[in-house]
Amino acid sequence: MDTQAIVTLAIVLGIGLAAVGPGIGMGIATAAAINAVARQPEVEGKARNLLLFGIVFMEVLVIYAIFAVFLAKYLFKLF
Amino acid sequence: MSFGWSERKELEIKVGEHWIVNFGHMSVNMDTVTTAWVAMAAIILLAFVITRKLDIIPDSFQTVTEMVMGFLEGLVKNEMGKDGLKHLPLIASLFLFILFSNLEGQLPWRLLPLPGEMASPTNDINTTAGLALVVSIYYIGAGILEKGFGYFKHYLQPMWFMFPFNLLEDFTRPLSLSLRLFGNILAGELIILILISLVPIFAPVPMMLFELFIAFIQAYIFAVLATSYIAAATSKEHH
Numbered sequence: 001m002d003t004q005a006i007v008t009l010a011i012v013l014g015i016g017l018a019a020v021g022p023g024i025g026m027g028i029a030t031a032a033a034i035n036a037v038a039r040q041p042e043v044e045g046k047a048r049n050l051l052l053f054g055i056v057f058m059e060v061l062v063i064y065a066i067f068a069v070f071l072a073k074y075l076f077k078l079f
Numbered sequence: 080m081s082f083g084w085s086e087r088k089e090l091e092i093k094v095g096e097h098w099i100v101n102f103g104h105m106s107v108n109m110d111t112v113t114t115a116w117v118a119m120a121a122i123i124l125l126a127f128v129i130t131r132k133l134d135i136i137p138d139s140f141q142t143v144t145e146m147v148m149g150f151l152e153g154l155v156k157n158e159m160g161k162d163g164l165k166h167l168p169l170i171a172s173l174f175l176f177i178l179f180s181n182l183e184g185q186l187p188w189r190l191l192p193l194p195g196e197m198a199s200p201t202n203d204i205n206t207t208a209g210l211a212l213v214v215s216i217y218y219i220g221a222g223i224l225e226k227g228f229g230y231f232k233h234y235l236q237p238m239w240f241m242f243p244f245n246l247l248e249d250f251t252r253p254l255s256l257s258l259r260l261f262g263n264i265l266a267g268e269l270i271i272l273i274l275i276s277l278v279p280i281f282a283p284v285p286m287m288l289f290e291l292f293i294a295f296i297q298a299y300i301f302a303v304l305a306t307s308y309i310a311a312a313t314s315k316e317h318h
Contacts, residue, residue, distance in 0.1 A: 049303075056300050060255050063262030 007076045011069045018065030022058040029054050097203065098195025110195035111203040118179040118200060147175075154302060158310045166309050169217060173210060174302040177201060181264060181294030185287055201297075202265045204257065211257035214305045215249065222312030230312070256304060263297050 001009075033051040037044050097108040129140050137145060151171045155163045184199030191197075200206045222230040234245040267290045274283040 052296075052300065053303065056259065056304070060259045060262075063258055063266075066262050066266055067258055 003076070007072060011072055014069055014072075015062075015065055018062050022061045025058045026055055029058070096196075108203055108205065110193075110197050111200045111206055113193075113195075114183055114197055115180065115200035115206060118176060118183055121179055122175050151302065155306055158306045159313070163306075163310065163313075166221065166306070169213075170302050170306055170309075173214070173305055174298050177210070177260065177301050178294060178298035180206070181297060182291065184264065184268060184294075185290060198268055199264050201260055202268055204261045207257040207261040208253070210260070210301070211253035214256060214308060215253040218305075218308045218312040219249070221309055225313040252308060256301065260297055260301060263293060267293055 029051060033047045036047045098110045099106045100109045101107075129144050133141060148171065151174060152164070152167060155167050155170055159166065180199050180201045182199075184202065186197075188197035219230075234242050236245065267286070271283050271286050271290065274286055
């Protein structure tokens with residue numbers, strides 16, 4: 001494999017692997033929010049805000065991965 | 080880059096390339112500046128037109144405006160109580176500017192004969208970093224104005240050895256705030272670009288609609304985080 005193939009593979013796998021952890025976390029958080037609303041429908045607004053707030057911090061991990069991929073793209077002059 | 084109908088082979092995806100104009104030592108991303116001014120002009124024009132004839136029985140424009148402002152007021156009041164309303168101008172300006180900037184990315188800029196590739200100004204890291212720095216300078220300033228020198232005591236808060244971590248927080252907050260907005264908008268535009276290069280008609284439309292939703296969510300999240308940072312800096316109780 002030449003360098004370009006390795007870097008392309010790293011970029012694609014990097015995004016994919018970075019999405020695994022936050023995906024699981026978002027699933028757990030959403031399940032907890034749905035549970036909370038199912039038990040106590042009157043907290044829906046509060047639960048939605050808390051869910052959004054929590055998801056933001058998981059989502060930023062994938063954004064960091066995207067940023068790292070852009071950096072890799074610039075370092076190796078790809079695309 | 081071309082429209083992708085007949086010249087699909089020529090469509091190449093460029094990330095983070097801007098229409099750069101040099102003024103002396105400075106190089107300015109002209110497309111970002113233009114679209115940012117368009118967003119500001121749209122906000123100012125709307126504000127001017129809507130506030131011309133205010134009425135007790137509002138017409139539809141006034142109703143929408145009051146709804147938006149009421150929503151933002153509720154956001155600030157919920158976090159900081161009635162005292163926090165003095166921070167409402169900053170939060171509301173940030174929300175409206177980011178919302179208009181994000182929505183601007185879905186306008187058909189290609190129809191105009193402009194030299195650069197116009198898109199949301201928030202797909203440039205300089206814009207989002209500027210906004211995030213405004214927020215972080217503002218919350219430190221607000222904390223100092225509120226508590227005087229006592230603001231700096233919170234750096235030593237649970238124990239003295241937590242100082243580096245508390246100091247680090249002041250740097251990671253603007254970093255994550257700017258990268259979140261930038262990454263979301265740029266990733267959305269990239270996905271639309273990739274979809275256009277694969278299937279030029281109809282396929283990108285659902286993604287574009289999703290981007291309209293993302294625009295609202297990101298503006299809301301920026302406003303919420305700015306509010307919570309200011310609330311944490313100005314809160315009275317010791318935590």
